[in-house]
Amino acid sequence: MARDSQAALVALNRFGFGARGGASGDLINAASDPRGFVKAELARANGVLLEAPGLQSTPQLGQAVFAYQDQVKQAREAAAKAGTPPEAPPPQAPTDQKPALRRNLSLNTAATEIAGQMADAKPADNAAKPETMQPNAAPPPAAKPAPQPLNVIQKTFRAEALARLQRATLVECGFTERLVVFWSNHFCISASKGELARIWAGAFEREAIRPHVLGRFADMLKAVEQHPAMLFFLDNQQSLGPDSRAGQNRKRGLNENLAREIMELHTLGVGGGYTQDDVTSLARIITGWTFAGRQGQLGTPGSFVFNTNAHQPGPQMLLGKTYEPTGLAQGEAALADIARHPSTANFIATKFVRHFVADDPPPALVARLRDVFVKTDGDLKAMATALVDSDEAWKAPLTKMRSPYDFLVASGRLLARVPEDPGGYLNNLNLLGQPMWSPAGPNGFPDTSAAWAAPEGMKLRLDIAAQMGARLGPNIDPLDLLEFAAADAASIETRKTIERAESRQQALALLLMSPEMQRR
Numbered sequence: 001m002a003r004d005s006q007a008a009l010v011a012l013n014r015f016g017f018g019a020r021g022g023a024s025g026d027l028i029n030a031a032s033d034p035r036g037f038v039k040a041e042l043a044r045a046n047g048v049l050l051e052a053p054g055l056q057s058t059p060q061l062g063q064a065v066f067a068y069q070d071q072v073k074q075a076r077e078a079a080a081k082a083g084t085p086p087e088a089p090p091p092q093a094p095t096d097q098k099p100a101l102r103r104n105l106s107l108n109t110a111a112t113e114i115a116g117q118m119a120d121a122k123p124a125d126n127a128a129k130p131e132t133m134q135p136n137a138a139p140p141p142a143a144k145p146a147p148q149p150l151n152v153i154q155k156t157f158r159a160e161a162l163a164r165l166q167r168a169t170l171v172e173c174g175f176t177e178r179l180v181v182f183w184s185n186h187f188c189i190s191a192s193k194g195e196l197a198r199i200w201a202g203a204f205e206r207e208a209i210r211p212h213v214l215g216r217f218a219d220m221l222k223a224v225e226q227h228p229a230m231l232f233f234l235d236n237q238q239s240l241g242p243d244s245r246a247g248q249n250r251k252r253g254l255n256e257n258l259a260r261e262i263m264e265l266h267t268l269g270v271g272g273g274y275t276q277d278d279v280t281s282l283a284r285i286i287t288g289w290t291f292a293g294r295q296g297q298l299g300t301p302g303s304f305v306f307n308t309n310a311h312q313p314g315p316q317m318l319l320g321k322t323y324e325p326t327g328l329a330q331g332e333a334a335l336a337d338i339a340r341h342p343s344t345a346n347f348i349a350t351k352f353v354r355h356f357v358a359d360d361p362p363p364a365l366v367a368r369l370r371d372v373f374v375k376t377d378g379d380l381k382a383m384a385t386a387l388v389d390s391d392e393a394w395k396a397p398l399t400k401m402r403s404p405y406d407f408l409v410a411s412g413r414l415l416a417r418v419p420e421d422p423g424g425y426l427n428n429l430n431l432l433g434q435p436m437w438s439p440a441g442p443n444g445f446p447d448t449s450a451a452w453a454a455p456e457g458m459k460l461r462l463d464i465a466a467q468m469g470a471r472l473g474p475n476i477d478p479l480d481l482l483e484f485a486a487a488d489a490a491s492i493e494t495r496k497t498i499e500r501a502e503s504r505q506q507a508l509a510l511l512l513m514s515p516e517m518q519r520r
Helices: 002-014 026-032 034-043 058-082 105-116 152-170 175-186 195-212 217-225 228-233 245-250 257-266 276-285 328-339 342-356 363-375 380-389 404-414 423-431 455-475 478-485 492-499 504-512
Strands: 289-291 304-306 316-318 321-323
Touching (some): 002 034, 026 034, 026 478, 034 175, 034 380, 058 195, 058 228, 152 195, 152 404, 152 423, 175 195, 175 342, 175 380, 195 217, 195 228, 217 228, 217 257, 217 328, 228 289, 257 276, 276 316, 276 328, 316 328, 321 328, 342 363, 404 423, 423 455, 478 492, 478 504, 492 504
Antiparallel strands (some): 289 304, 316 321
16 A cells, blocks of 8 residues: 555646545545546546636737726826826735744744755755745735725736636646646746736636647647737737838837747747847747737737738748748748757757656656657647656656645645635735746746745745644644545654644644645
8 A cells, every 4th residue: 555655645746736635535546546547637638728707818808908997097187187186096916915924933843853854855055056936025014005996907817816726726636737837837927017917817828828738839839929918928019020111110120029038938948059040030020929909900909910010021031941921820830840849849848857757857758758749749748648657757756846836736635625715825825936927037937946945935834834724723633634645655754743743733734844745
C-alpha cells in the first residue's frame, strides 16, 4: 500500500491540485491506477471549457466597459456644470488586500520541525540567487472608507475568478486545470494594465486558452495573439505600418511589443535563432491586428478586427522566408510557421517539464516531449500524455514548491471548502505576491521553487495556515485529513509533528504547512 500511496501522492500533487477531503476517495482512486487516474481527464476535452451563469464574451464585456466609462464621463461633466465636486466612482479594481496577519508565536515554534524537512530546496548561500517573488507589504492601518458598490469591472473580475477557483476546487484530479494555469501563465496578460485588461482577463483565458489546452499549439497561438486582451496588453492597437495609410496620416509607426514577446516569450525563446530584424519584420506583418473601439467603426466594439488601413503594405522577410502581402493571412501564415519552428518545440518542452517535474528539467524527458511536439504538429494533448507516460515524471522527488495559487487551491480542496466568494483567495494571492491574472511583466509568474520559498513568503503562508486552523480546526481532525492527503506516503516527521501539536487548530495549520501540502 505504501508504494501505491506514494504514486497516488505524485498523481495528485505533481499533476493536480492535491486530494479533496470529505468522501471524495481521491487518494484511494489514484492509488489503484495512478497514471490512468491522471490521464482520465485528458479524455474529457469539453471538461476544460468553463461556462458559468453571467460570464460574458469579450465583445460584450468591452461594450460594458465603454458604457461604464461613458457614464463616469457624463457624471463628471454634469457635476462640473453644476459647480459641485463629482462623487468619486468606485475604484477601478478591487485591491482585495488585507493587513498582514498576526503571527502565532507558539505555532512558529512548532513549525520549525516540519520546516526542517523542506530545507533541502534552499539555495546555498554562495550560490547565485534565483528570482524570488516578494509578498506585498501590508498597508498601514487606516480608517475604513464607506463601502462602495462594485462597478461592472470589479463584478466581472470577481465572477471570473470565482468560476476558475470553484472549478479547480471541485475537479477530481485537476490535471487539465493545471494545464490551463500553465498555458495562461505562458501566454499571460496582466489585469493591472487597465480597465479593459481587468474585465477581459477571465474571458481571455476562457476563449483563447481553454479551447486549445488539449488541441494544437498553433491554434492556441493564433487565438491568443488575435485576442483583444493580448492586443491591448502589448499595445498592438497602437502599431501602424509606417507606409500604411494610417501611418502616413498620423505620422506614427511600429510598436514592436507584441512581435517581440511572440518570439521571445511565446514561441522561439531567447536564443531561438531570431534577430532584431526578425522582430521588426513580424511587427510589420501584424500591423492592423487590433480590436474595434467604442464607436464600432471597424466592427462590433471589443471584437478582433484587421484594419487594412493600418497594415504595412508589401512582402516581408521573416526567419529567412518571404511572406507575400496577403493582408491578415500574411500574419497568420507567419504564426503558423513560427509555431512549427524547432526552437519553439524545444522552448515549450523545456518549460513544460520544468513546470511539472523539476526546476532543472531532465534533458532526456525534454527531448522526448520535444520530439512528440514536432511529430504531432504541436498536439498538446499528445505532449501531456507523453509526460504522464514518462518514468521520470513519477520517479522525480516532490521537491517543487507550490505557487501561492496552487497552495490555496490545494488547501481548499483538502478542507472540502468550495469558495462562495473569491475575496479571501484574492486577498491571500495579493498578500503572497501572486495576484490573480496580474504578473509584473509579460514573462508571467516564475515557475521555480526558490521564487516562492523566500522566508517572508513562507512566514505569510504560515499566517494564512494559522488563520485557517483557528477558523476550522475545532471541527476537524487533522490526522484524518492527513490520511486523505497522503495516507501511508506521509512522512513519519509530519505525522509526529501533527500528533504533538498543542491543539487541533495548531495541528491543522501544521498540516497545511507540511511538505505533503507545500510540495508538488
